[in-house]
Structure formats: structure tokens, C-alpha cells
Amino acid sequence: MTRLLELRDLTxxxxxxxxxxxxxxxxxxxxxxxxxxxxxxxxxxxxRCISRLLPHSGGELxxxxxxxxxxSAPRVARLGVGLVPEGRRCFGPLTVAENLTVAAxxxxxxxxxxxxxxxxxxxxMGQIARTLSGGEQQMLAIGRALMTNPRLxxxxxATEGLAPxxxxxxxxxxxxxxAEGLSILLVDKSLSEIASVADRAVVVERGATVWQGxxxxxxxxxxxxxxxx
Amino acid sequence: xxxxxxxDAIINLVIFALLVAVALGAHLAGDGFTVTLATKAAIFGLAxxxxxxxxxxGGLISFGHAAFFGIGGYVTGIxxxxxxxxxxxxxxxxxxxxxxxxxxxxxxxxxxxxxxALAIGALSLRTSGVYFIMVTLAFAxxxxxxxxxxxxxxxxxxxxxxxxxxxxxxxxxxxxxxxAICAVxxxxxxxxxxxxxxxxxxxxxxxxxxxxxxxxxxxxRPYAIRLTAFVLxxxxxxxxxxxxxxxxxxxxxxxxxxxxxxxxxxxxxLGGVGRLCGPVAxxxxxxxxxxxxxxxxxxxxxxxxxxxLGIVLFAPGGLIGIVTRRGRHA
Numbered sequence: 001m002t003r004l005l006e007l008r009d010l011t012x013x014x015x016x017x018x019x020x021x022x023x024x025x026x027x028x029x030x031x032x033x034x035x036x037x038x039x040x041x042x043x044x045x046x047x048r049c050i051s052r053l054l055p056h057s058g059g060e061l062x063x064x065x066x067x068x069x070x071x072s073a074p075r076v077a078r079l080g081v082g083l084v085p086e087g088r089r090c091f092g093p094l095t096v097a098e099n100l101t102v103a104a105x106x107x108x109x110x111x112x113x114x115x116x117x118x119x120x121x122x123x124x125m126g127q128i129a130r131t132l133s134g135g136e137q138q139m140l141a142i143g144r145a146l147m148t149n150p151r152l153x154x155x156x157x158a159t160e161g162l163a164p165x166x167x168x169x170x171x172x173x174x175x176x177x178x179a180e181g182l183s184i185l186l187v188d189k190s191l192s193e194i195a196s197v198a199d200r201a202v203v204v205e206r207g208a209t210v211w212q213g214x215x216x217x218x219x220x221x222x223x224x225x226x227x228x229x
Numbered sequence: 230x231x232x233x234x235x236x237d238a239i240i241n242l243v244i245f246a247l248l249v250a251v252a253l254g255a256h257l258a259g260d261g262f263t264v265t266l267a268t269k270a271a272i273f274g275l276a277x278x279x280x281x282x283x284x285x286x287g288g289l290i291s292f293g294h295a296a297f298f299g300i301g302g303y304v305t306g307i308x309x310x311x312x313x314x315x316x317x318x319x320x321x322x323x324x325x326x327x328x329x330x331x332x333x334x335x336x337x338x339x340x341x342x343x344x345x346a347l348a349i350g351a352l353s354l355r356t357s358g359v360y361f362i363m364v365t366l367a368f369a370x371x372x373x374x375x376x377x378x379x380x381x382x383x384x385x386x387x388x389x390x391x392x393x394x395x396x397x398x399x400x401x402x403x404x405x406x407x408x409a410i411c412a413v414x415x416x417x418x419x420x421x422x423x424x425x426x427x428x429x430x431x432x433x434x435x436x437x438x439x440x441x442x443x444x445x446x447x448x449x450r451p452y453a454i455r456l457t458a459f460v461l462x463x464x465x466x467x468x469x470x471x472x473x474x475x476x477x478x479x480x481x482x483x484x485x486x487x488x489x490x491x492x493x494x495x496x497x498x499l500g501g502v503g504r505l506c507g508p509v510a511x512x513x514x515x516x517x518x519x520x521x522x523x524x525x526x527x528x529x530x531x532x533x534x535x536x537x538l539g540i541v542l543f544a545p546g547g548l549i550g551i552v553t554r555r556g557r558h559a
Contacts, residue, residue, distance in 0.1 A: 051446055053442055053445065053446065072445075072450075073442075073445040073446065074445050074448045074449060074450045077445070077446055077447055077448035078448045082447075083446040083447075085443065085446060089440065089443050091435070091436045091439050091440070091443065091444075092439060093435065093439060094432060094435060094436065094439075098432050101429060101432060102429060102432040102433050102436050102444075102447065102449070103447035103448070104429070105448065144447060145446075145447070147447075148447050148448055
């Protein structure tokens with residue numbers, strides 16, 4: 001398999017406050033990797049670094065054999081890193097169709113394919129995004145990221161705060177994306193769902209990687225120690 | 230949404246039709262003064278449409294758009310005055326003669342407005358919020374003071390040119406014909422704005438306005454998008470300045486002052502920020518208040534202030550927003 005994403009001893013700070021102390025992570029083409037850890041351990045910060053929304057201060061960050069250190073966030077998005085940020089962040093005043101159009105890049109993903117993945121969006125095409133339900137907004141956020149035709153899709157807490165039935169719909173969509181061969185880096189609190197979709201897991205504790213390996217190797221002892229469950 | 234778009238389109242058409250009807254009615258009644266007022270409303274509306282592209286759709290609160298209005302005006306005045314004197318505008322490195330042809334002057338005025346917007350935008354867009362407002366204001370005031378000291382073109386007294394520039398096949402001195410020119414240009418600017426704001430570029434501009442980081446995450450470059458919108462905005466306002474100079478056959482530093490920037494912003498806020506025909510409605514109301522209330526009291530702007538306060542506090546969507554909202558709940 002081809003290595004798609006590689007983080008080596010990544011460090012990053014918010015002003016004078018250091019948040020990452022050494023994150024290492026490998027993700028191969030077509031793989032689904034879960035980034036795990038308790039709240040405040042650096043998962044979202046790691047994702048912000050990968051998307052170049054936050055510049056890292058040290059270590060190595062490579063995507064598709066390119067060093068991302070000197071690239072801007074829009075450039076990284078155009079290279080194929082599609083981000084679904086935490087909190088269902090759509091462009092509220094725009095319609096569903098406009099939210100999808102604004103992100104569109106050439107490639108296999110278009111509006112029809114997004115609607116095939118999440119049929120609910122088809123019914124809401126002309127609706128203003130901020131008037132959608134939470135689940136529909138999350139589907140739109142994922143659809144918008146897919147419209148960029150990413151090589152890597154990053155899902156940050158994609159099912160947080162959603163009703164169980166909607167979460168099932170989102171997870172079904174993620175499983176379909178995996179089946180189609182899309183590489184995914186995901187952050188989520190649902191261990192059972194992660195176990196059903198992820199190939200590998202990376203556990204972070206206090207801004208550093210403490211364990212990575214196959215998802216089946218994640219023992220109860222490890223989850224107790226690092227995930228607090 | 231489709232119904233709402235249709236309603237918006239109808240409101241836009243009604244506003245434009247009202248402006249044309251007022252001018253035509255006044256012309257048929259032999260009231261040239263009112264035709265000129267409608268022309269002024271169309272020109273101010275055009276300036277507002279230009280600012281609305283940056284402010285309404287891009288969220289760029291520019292307090293320096295008088296710079297582009299004044300530049301368009303001065304380009305027109307300078308070219309016209311040189312055409313009448315027969316002296317070249319410049320001789321080195323090449324000779325540029327004056328012109329009294331509107332079709333030749335407008336592109337130069339728009340180009341000058343666009344180049345100024347590119348220079349001002351390239352620097353000011355590196356800031357945001359109150360700093361952006363102050364930087365744009367500072368640039369406009371720099372040009373204002375430059376114009377005051379530019380004695381070659383009248384300095385503080387301004388520059389008069391006694392013959393209105395010409396347009397093929399039309400008598401530009403006839404108020405209704407000059408109104409027709411301004412109304413057509415306003416209509417073209419409205420169509421252009423409607424097309425641009427519905428394009429991917431326009432959606433990206435609105436996306437960047439709503440949340441810059443979210444926009445960046447889908448590959449949008451907010452700086453480049455905003456700068457492009459700022460330049461387009463400057464070009465439209467430059468054209469409005471050219472028409473205004475021709476209307477008065479006079480340009481002065483007042484066209485570059487912060488009062489002018491404030492007035493253009495008032496047109497947009499009164500009519501409705503981010504509403505296609507909002508600035509046209511705002512400019513028309515402004516001219517109406519200036520004419521009607523100005524005849525009653527010198528302090529008419531205090532009433533304008535109250536109206537503006539009411540709009541900002543109770544109807545952020547402006548006059549168009551009030552009508553649209555009523556329609557939506559009907």
C-alpha cells in the first residue's frame with residue numbers, strides 16, 4: 001500500500017501554550033485510521049495541523065509524498081485533504097446546493113454522487129443550510145468535503161450530539177466511503193462504531209502518540225488506560 | 230427558496246421600474262429637475278451597487294469607497310477639460326489627449342478605479358474589522374488631501390468642464406437621455422452583480438464572509454477572492470463617479486471625502502445590505518429625503534439619522550428586507 005499521510009513527532013502551539021508534544025501517525029491509501037484519546041489530548045489540534053489551519057512548530061508532516069510545512073491551508077485542501085470540522089460547520093446562509101457547489105473540484109465526486117450517499121440532501125437542495133436539522137447539516141458538511149474530491153477525508157467528531165438513528169445513517173455513509181476505497185482519518189467517541197470501520201488506531205495522550213496499531217490489537221487494558229472507558 | 234427568489238426578483242424589478250417611471254413621468258410633465266434627481270438616484274444607486282458587492286456579499290466594511298468615486302470623477306473631469314482645451318493630458322513617455330466621448334472615458338474611469346482598488350485592497354485586506362475600516366478611510370483621505378492640493382486641476386475649488394461629454398446618437402444635455410444612459414448602466418451593473426453573486430466566485434465570497442477558516446478548508450483563498458471583489462467594486466464605483474462628474478460637469482475633492490464614503494454606505498444600509506436592488510432603493514429614498522425634507526429644514530439629516538437608526542436596530546435587512554420578510558410570512 002502507498003503511504004498517504006505521515007506525521008513524525010509533530011509539535012504545535014497556540015501562542016505560548018504548547019498543545020502537541022510529538023504526534024506520530026501513519027495512514028496508507030485506502031485505510032481508515034481512528035485518532036483516539038480523551039478530550040483535550042490534542043486530536044483536533046492534530047487535525048488542524050494536517051489541514052494547515054494551524055502551523056506546526058516541529059516534526060514532519062507529509063501528505064502524498066509532499067512536505068506540507070510550506071503549503072497554505074487552501075493548497076492542502078486542493079491537494080486532496082478534505083476536512084469535516086467538529087460541530088457541523090456549514091455555510092449557514094447558503095443553500096444546500098450552494099454549499100456543495102462552492103466546494104466543488106473536478107473529480108468523481110459530484111452533487112449526484114453526494115446525494116446518492118445521503119439521499120436526504122437531495123430533498124433539501126434549495127433549503128438554507130442553517131435551517132437543516134443537526135444530522136442533515138452533518139451530512140452536508142461531509143458532502144461538502146467530498147465535493148472537493150479528497151484523497152483523504154478527515155472526520156472530526158462527525159456523529160457527536162446526533163440522534164442514534166441519524167448516527168447510524170452517518171456511519172453507514174462512512175462504511176460506504178471505505179468500501180469505495182477512500183482513505184479516512186476519523187475522530188469519534190463511539191468505540192463500537194470505530195471498531196466496525198477502522199483498520200488502525202492511533203492513541204494520543206497529552207499531545208503525544210502513546211500507541212498505534214491494528215484496531216483489533218486495541219485491548220481493554222489500553223482503552224481503560226488511555227480512553228477512560 | 231425558489232418562491233423567495235422570485236419575490237426578490239419582482240421587488241428588484243419594481244424598484245427599478247419605479248425609478249424609470251418617475252423619470253419618464255417627470256419628463257412628460259416637463260419637469261427636468263425631477264428627471265435630474267432620478268438621474269442622481271440612479272448614479273448613487275450604481276455607486277451603492279458597487280459598494281454592496283464588497284460590503285454586502287464580501288463583508289468588507291470599506292469606509293474608503295469615495296476614493297474610487299472621486300477617481301472616476303477626476304478621470305472624467307481631467308479628460309474632458311483637456312479635450313476642451315486641446316492640450317494633451319501627458320506628453321511623456323507618450324502623448325495622451327483628452328476626450329469628451331463617454332464610451333472612451335468610462336473604461337478609463339473604471340480602469341483607474343480598479344487599479345486604485347487593487348492597490349488599496351492589496352494592503353487593507355491584510356487587516357480586518359475596525360483596522361480594515363480605518364485603513365480604507367485613510368487611503369481615501371490621502372487622495373482627498375492630494376486633490377485639495379492639486380492646483381493644476383482646481384485644488385480645493387474643484388474642476389469645471391462646461392460641455393457634457395458625448396454619447397453617439399444621443400443628446401446628453403437632454404435630462405431624459407442622460408437619465409437613460411445612467412439607467413442602462415445601472416441595469417447592467419445589477420445584472421452583472423446578480424450573475425457574479427450566483428457564480429462559484431460569488432458563493433466563495435459569501436462563504437469566506439461567513440467563516441474564513443471553513444472556506445479555507447474547502448480550498449477557497451479568501452484574500453484573493455476578496456481582493457477580486459474589491460477591485461470589481463472599485464470599478465463600478467469609478468463608473469458611478471464618472472457619471473456623477475458628467476451630471477454636474479464639475480468635480481471637486483468633496484467626491485473623495487469620507488462624507489461621500491459615508492453616503493454610499495448609507496444607501497446600502499438603508500436599502501438592505503446584500504440585497505441586489507437595496508442600494509438603488511436606499512439612494513432613491515436618500516435623494517427623496519434630501520429633496521423633500523431639505524426644503525423644510527436644514528436639519529433634514531437629523532431625520533435621516535433617525536431613519537438609519539431605526540433600520541439598523543429594527544430592520545437589519547433594510548427597506549428591501551422589510552418588504553421581503555412581510556412577503557415571506559404572508
